[in-house]
Amino acid sequence: MEVVQFILLGLGIGAIYSLLGQGLVLIYRGSGIVNFAQGSLVMVGGYAYYEFRVAAGWPALPAVVCATAVGVLLGVAVQHLILRPMRTSSPIERVIATLGVLLTLQAAAVLRYGVGPISVPSFLPTDAVEVLPGTTLGVDRLVILLIGVLLTAALYAVFRWTSFGRVASAMAENQRAVASLGHSPDRIATANWALAAGIAALAGALIGPITYLQPTQLTLLIVPALAAALLARFVSFPIAFAGALAIGVVQSLITRYVTVTGWGDSVPFIVIIAYLVLRGSSLPLRSHVLERLPSVGDGRIRVVPTVVIVGVFAFLIAFVVSPVWAQALTVTMAFAILTLSVTVVTGYAGQLSLAQYVLAGAGAFAAATFVHRAGWGFLPALIGAMLAAALVGVLVALPALRTRGINLAIATLGMGIVLFSLVLSDFALTGGDVGIPIGEPSIFGWDFGAIRHPYNYGLVALAALTLSALAVANLRRGRVGRRLLAVRSNERAAAALGVNVLVGKLYAFALASALAAVAGVLLAFQGVAVLPAQFDVLTSITVIGMAVVGGIGTIGGALLASTLLPGGVGTQILHGVDNLESYLPLVSGLFLLYVLRSGRNGLYEMNAHLVRRLGRLLRVPALPSRAPSARAAAPEPAGAAQHERRPSRRLHVADLRVQFGGVVAVDGVTLDLVPGEVHGLIGPNGAGKTTVIDALTGFVRPTRGAIKLDDEPIGQWSARRRARAGVARSFQSLELFADLSVRENLAVACDDDGARRYVSDLVAPGRIQLTAPALAAIREFRLTDDLDRKPGALAFGKRRLVAIARAVAADPRVLLLDEPAAGLSDEEARELGALIRTLARDWDMSILLVEHNVDLVLSTCDRVTVLEAGAVLARGTPQEVARDPRVVAAYLGRETDEPNPADEPNPAGEAGPAGEAREADESDDSAEGARV
Incomplete structure (x- = not known):
């Protein structure tokens, strides 16, 4: 009983x-x-x-x-x-x-x-x-x-x-x-x-x-x-x-x-995490809501101010401040490295992690174990702790592969609780209240123990912070940083350009965990023994909150956030003034609520104008941008015929069927996309046109049918693999990367996928190198003067062109365009049609054009297929389709030589809200539309 x-x-x-x-x-x-x-x-x-x-x-x-x-x-x-x-x-x-x-x-x-x-x-x-x-x-x-x-x-x-x-x-x-x-x-x-x-x-x-x-x-x-x-x-x-x-x-x-400590708290969350991973998806659905995220910095390094600031702090630590202030600065610098880890995983990659402080504890535990049990020195133990924490970070990241948003936050909180309960609070592993003895740390015989040599320890923390900040800044400017921001902005669009979304997420968690390990070691090694149980889950939440207060997407914001965390400079400033330091957590929480309520991007961004004014007063030049200037990025003779193209590819689709539960979105569709030709796909809303593109590019799994690139079946390939093979697409809603400039949007499509970049970008990010197709697209689409602007600063019609140019920049052999003329004026639509013909004729691409602008389709396409309720209603040349009575009755509603204003593109030529409203009205051709 x-x-x-x-x-x-x-x-x-x-x-x-x-x-x-x-x-x-x-x-x-x-x-x-x-x-x-x-x-x-x-x-x-x-x-x-x-x-x-x-x-x-x-x-x-x-x-x-x-x-x-x-x-x-x-x-x-x-x-x-x-x-x-x-x-x-x-x-x-x-x-x-x-x-x-x-x-x-x-x-x-x-x-x-x-x-x-x-x-x-x-x-x-x-x-x-x-x-x-x-x-x-x-x-x-x-x-x-x-x-x-x-x-x-x-x-x-x-x-x-x-x-x-x-x-x-x-x-x-x-x-x-x-x-x-x-x-x-x-x-x-x-x-x-x-x-x-x-x-x-x-x-x-x-x-x-x-x-x-x-x-x-x-x-x-x-x-x-x-x-x-x-x-x-x-x-x-x-x-x-x-x-x-x-x-x-x-x-x-x-x-x-069960006699093992922590299993009572851990088992429920282990089950929940497994449940999340099994029921999630590797890429979000088309219905996934795009969330407004905090802005990010540009990663530029101002050399002279950086050298001056580091030199001043080194001088203060070595010769000016008291041991108490040296310790406070050390704690703040360690927390700054921890908030930099939040900048990487949440600010850059968009993955909300509530386990960073626990991961710092894992790094401290690993380093102390290497020192105490294996007899390693400080540097080998630190490197080993970074690698161990990175491995743990990958495990924490596993739910991120199939969950996102709020579910991911819960999953990382659960992983933090599991790690804390099973490892960090296990007295048998961590030594309980006694901790893990570590002795006096030293590097090549130079002692820097915080108790006997607080100034030396502070200098080590300053060096670690400087290297960490430079690495994060380099990451932002490099190829990997652009990939992470692309994943944060839009996973579907990133995958459509060949970005490995899963690897990007794993890398962000691994790097952030390694940085957290450095912070944990610096915090824990100040005593004679390491107490891993101090790295609790609630402080992880505090760290996230203060990172938001400072500015979660900027390095300066991470540095500001560290001053608000307990035990550091903020606590020391308030110390002794009527016990005000005890109010710091309350003030920090209220600050967080104020920043979020005001809709700002943190204290750093709120005071950025003061920083810029100081920079102008000092007249200090920034590190020369590794990105070429706008005009240098688009040399005059960059034509389509002057670069070495991939071999032409033919895409064949036979008997395609896509079903969502009991709703058949596409049924029995057969298409043949031939190099040098434009194939139009038209039909009323809900006909399944966008679902066809989703199936061809790997975003939905067909229920039946064959998809072949030349003679090679690609129906089981991932979206990324199809993009790398030369199948590119645009999106109805554009899905540009809002945090990246136009140049960087194009660069994401051009960047290679070399594994060495995940390490080399931390040291030498290199400059943006646009490929010949990208340069040709810039010239053809007249984007030279817009390369350094964000997509949100462009007119709607120009953003449409950027979206197509980004797809072209990947040098595809098959290009699938989803309503590229939505919201464009008559003149812009005609120019777009000419550009599409140029891509097919001069670039020898196989192009599928999904469009509601019937006049554009009939004047641009070589062949046209008409869908109704997911099935093929008619196919043939534009003239044959236009005269087909079934098409006229079901879709056109007129003979094509009879003008009908209702079939014209946005008559006002609006490139702003009116055009966007029209796009929204016509945007849903998926199974969602079929269900409605």
Whole structure:
């Protein structure tokens, strides 16, 4: 009966988790974001109950009611003061805002109550009752379980059968559409947040007497609740409840029958991570929402200021500052390296990692093990730690191969918890409170132990920071940096240009983990022993938050962020002034919320004008750009016939069928794309034209059919492999890399995929070298004067040309153009048609043109295929198709010699919002359109 007893105990624990999990699902269904602060709201409810029940001496019932009301008011405040101003921000930014709420509330609780546990009396009966023969369970646990059941049923009923539930669920999909129907998104979001925060506060009043009140412990209750909500995909209240109970039971059984430390906390997340990896996809779907990401720096190095600043700090450390300040500078420089790792993985690669500080701990643990057990010196141990951390980083990155966005954040948090629970907090491995002895570090006989030689240690930290910052700056300017930014901006477009998206993500995590290891070693080796358990998960969240405050995409932002982290310069400045340093975590959390609420890109960007003004006053030249000037990039004689082309390729498609569940998007399509010819593909919205391109380029798997490049089957090839073989495409929505200049967009298509670049770019990134096809495309499309501008600064018609030029820059043999004339004026459309003919005739390309502009198709194409409802309606020459009565009835609606303004491209010739609106109206030819 012992097993049954522990199962019952697990149900009690799971009931606690379920209260948090239901709040997570509730907020996600109403706003589309994951509230990482839900555990902090539980903490607030627990402490509010303590204030009313113990400090004020109120009766239990009024204390519980008022504590719940405090939670409701706090939820309303979070929505109105923080999230409402961020309603146009990306989901990831709003998730980071909830992390800011977590940090702020926890810092406030520590200031008010300290870090020790506080006992509070329960208002529930604490007696045990016999549930089954020989097994008992506390009445308080049974009551919480009953509350969980009733709450689940109530929430399910509200969201299943009431208009409020339907509207709230719809708002998570599209707030603008909900508002257009007369509903107020703000009121609905406020109601959801108030209800979820009230549930959390009630949970705090229920849980506090059982677990004691302690800020960190209550905040981390979010972890198993996240696992339960993730099992429910953040939409199903019953599944979240059942998942929470299952997690509680598993943890209870593991605690009893598994003697290895940490498995109780780790197993649920190991299961969740495996689930995410199995159900995810290597590339996002076409419906994946493009998120606005923070801006990134250009990686330019100003030589003289860099030398001067490093020299000044070296002088200050060696000859001026006190040992206390030397230690503070050392901590800040170590944290600066850690925030640089965040710049790489999140700022450059766009992968939100909540495990960086834990990875730093893994590096410190590895280095200490090499020193203590293998007898290695400091440098070999540091290099070994970097390699070990990089390997661990690759393991952490595995979920990133098939998940992204919020799911990836949860997965990396889970991986951090697993690493911390199984390794860093295992006393048998880490030595417990004693730690791992390391002795006095030295390099070639030069001692620099922080205790005896704090100035030497500070100089070592300064050297490590300088090398790390230079490496990150070089990475940004190099080929690998452009690939990472391309992946961050648009994974589909990057894969279509032959970028290895999976390798790019793995590399970003590996490099960021290696940098984190350097930071961890510098932080941990200041004493005589390394204590890996100090590298906790919550500080990883703090590091991410401060990186956002400083400016997550810039090196200067990483340096600024490090001053706000504990134990460094910021703490030392506030030290001794009425104990102000204890307020630094609270100030940092409020700073994070301010930066996110204001829509800025961090303190560095906010004060960039001061930096530029100082640069002008000093008149210091930047390091000469490794990119050639705009005019040098497009030499005058660069014609298509003057470069050595790949051999011409023929693409043949036979009996293509693509099916999404029960929806057949494409059925029985056969195409033959011949070198030197333009083949048109037309049809009404939802006919399956874009799905055909997706199938030909490897973005969707055909259900049936053969795809051959010449005589070689390519139906099983990845999108990247097809791009490398010479199959290129453009996109309806352009999908340019917004963070890169036009020159860099073209360079991504030109860059080779050599493995050595992943190392050499850190030292010598080299200059941008555009290939002959890219230079010819620049001349043909008249882009010379726009090479150093960002795509967002160009007119819409010009952006269309850049998108085609980028595809041409890869020197393809088969080019698939998806509505390239959408939003163009008549004159621009005619010029585009001439360019397409030139590409086919002079470049000997096989071209497929998908277009709604029938006049452009008929005047440009050699052959035309017409689709209707995914099937071929007609095929032949433009003249034959135009006279086919089925085509006229189903699509054209007129004879082609009869002018019809409705078939003309954007008549106003608008290259701005009107053109974009027209594009949006005509953009969906996928199975999504078929479903509508």
